Amino acid sequence: MTERQTSVVVLGGGPGGYEAALVAAAIGGDVTVVDRDGLGGAAVLTDCVPSKALISTAAYVSRLEEASKRGVHLGAGAEVDATLEAELTEVNTRILALAQAQSRDIRSRLEHVGVTVVEGTGRLIDSASVAVTTPDGETRTLPADMILIATGATPRVVDSMRPDGERILTWKQIWNLTEVPERLIVVGSGVTGAELAQAYLGLGSEVVLVSSRDRVLPGEDPDAAELIERVFRAEGMEVLNRSRAASVRRTEDGVVCVLEDGREVTGSHALIAVGSVPQTTDLGLEAAGVETSQSGHVVVDRVSRTSARGVYAAGDCTGVLPLASVAAMQGRIAVAHALGDAVSPLQVRGISANIFTEPEIATVGTGLATPASKKSGSPVESEEGVRQILMPFGTNPRAKMDNLSEGFVKLFAREGSNVLVGGVVVAPRASELIFPIALAVQHQLNVDQVASTITVYPSLSGSIAEAARRLHVTPGE
Known part of the structure; x- marks a missing residue:
């Protein structure tokens, strides 16, 4: 022993x-x-x-x-x-x-x-x-x-855009700011960049988000990322896709971000959000x-x-x-x-994550980030052996009461067994709504078990049950 x-x-x-x-x-x-x-x-x-x-x-x-x-x-x-x-x-x-x-x-x-x-x-x-x-x-x-x-x-610090703690900042240094930046350049459109870009936009900054990829949040569900980028632009954020930053430097009264194609973006401050080490x-x-x-x-x-x-x-x-x-x-x-206590190895299957934009993006399950059919509300094949459905909140009564115009629930189920293997929620407080989906994924519940669980009416969680009902497969299908 x-x-x-x-x-x-x-x-x-x-x-x-x-x-x-x-x-x-x-x-x-x-x-x-x-x-x-x-x-x-x-x-x-x-x-x-x-x-x-x-x-x-x-x-x-x-x-x-x-x-x-x-x-x-x-x-x-x-x-x-x-x-x-x-x-x-x-x-x-x-x-x-x-x-x-x-x-x-x-x-x-x-x-x-x-x-x-x-x-x-x-x-x-x-x-x-x-x-x-x-x-x-x-x-x-x-x-x-x-x-x-x-x-x-x-x-992560890059020599060509080294933070100085005053005008060029990391997420550790922004808490020293005494005034809302007049024009903030955010370099990096991952989770940290997207969250803080929208936060400062809401506080009153003019924000330019520099993204080297085709869309913001490149590692996230494409339907969710597309929606958030649309919200960003509607709120007045300038989003520069496929625009890799080569350098950021101080000027006399602000900063300038030089892109690899030679374009220059000027601002009062820059937030460098290019990952961590x-x-x-x-x-x-x-x-x-x-x-x-x-x-x-x-x-x-x-x-x-x-x-x-x-x-x-x-x-x-x-x-x-x-x-x-x-x-x-x-x-x-x-x-x-x-110390010899009972232990279960780390299981990533049921781990949920959240991006605190507005609306929030919550996810559970890995390797399932594929675009849904434009014909929302109908099951589609997302990858070999997996079916998915996207349910917009537009028809949900609670969403109408809360004036929620953007957002959806997406569920992924294994072909044959109909076991839920993942999900995405885009909504205010999606971090709370993802929990029942995470429970289902962790404990390998099938869509019928989720669909047969009675939800509160009216509630956003009702759309989770509705999505599960639409993933039901009748005998002989």
């Missing part, structure tokens, strides 16, 4: 690290978390929580206009400026305060269950010990039966026998083991899926496996 491991050292206090620490403490581990940047990591302090709070704030700016579309107006004679404006200093102060509050809550929870938190930078000496350098320069050694690497990722340098990985990929990510298996015995890894430093939810699950799986 394998000897039960008890001493756990976690490098990094983000979702992969702190969730692992909580589980390890609950099943008897003596746990130390070594954290350099603040508990919660980028997800809490500079990325997920702040960016989604910014997006939520931007949505308020258009509330008066939205109200008027529903027959709600300011009272007669009301001496009120009907234009909402964002005071960015106040907005960012609130956002950073709530991020810090979340970080403090995480620390309190860790300390409550007996986890030791050490502020400093950790480096593997070997596969059973970690050297920690504290902010005052002192170094100490922590022995470990298990080491979890959860150091995350950081914005894992924070795996100078961690002592080679000395400890930890294999990394060509991209610098730590190579792990489905229970988060690395190539070094006793060393595990979780989160964005592994490159499995850049999602806080996946990082947390990887961390939980890692300590459960190392």
Whole structure:
């Protein structure tokens, strides 16, 4: 029988690290978390929580206009400026305060269950010990039966468009802005670029989105990406497709982005959103026998083991899926496996993801991003052995009540068994609506089981059941 491991050292206090620490403490581990940047990591302090709070704030700016579309107006004679404006200093102060509050809550929870938190930078000496350098320069050694690497990722920096923290910014630096950018150039149309481009558009910026691909969100469902790009343009965003940025530089009073074809785009600020790189340098990985990929990510298996015995890894430093939810699950799986608790290997089949544009795009299932038939509402073949259906929300009564004109549900089912293998939802709060589809995919329910589940009337979720009903195959078909 394998000897039960008890001493756990976690490098990094983000979702992969702190969730692992909580589980390890609950099943008897003596746990130390070594954290350099603040508990919660980028997800809490500079990325997920702040960016989604910014997006939520931007949505308020258009509330008066939205109200008027529903027959709600300011009272007669009301001496009120009907234009909402964002005071960015106040907005960012609130956002950073709530991020810090979340970080403090995480620390309190860790300390409550007996986890030791050490502020400093950790480096593997070997596969059973970690050297920690504290902010005052002192170094100490922590022995470990298990080491979890959860150091995350950081914005990718390109020499020809190097951020300066003032006019040329990464998603870590935007929280220092004191005014809404007059004209913001966003380089990169992936998830981060698309989300923040629309957020600043909503806050009042003139926005130019530079996309090197045929459409925004190139890695997402094509029907969803096409819809979002249409919304962006309708809202006044300038989208430059098939336009690769060669450089971004400061000017006397702003920035200029030079495209590879020689065109120049001028603006007051530029946001560089061209991906992330894992924070795996100078961690002592080679000395400890930890294999990394060509991209610098730590190579792990489905229970988060690395190539070094006793060393595990979780989160964005592994490159499995850049999602806080996946990082947390990887961390939980890692300590459960190392400490001898019951464990199931990571299963990506039921993992859902969300893009917080307006409307949101939520997805579950992999390898299913194919355009649906233009004849919406009818099942079509999407790839060998898979059928799909796209149901617009246009006929949904709840959508009409909420003045929802853009959005849809798309379901994918395996031919023959009719088991649901994926889905896409484009709607406000799609992040909530994707859950029943994710449950169905995770537990391999068929379309008839989903269709026979009674939904609330009226509700957007009713369109999920309706889509499943239309994927039903009658005997003999």
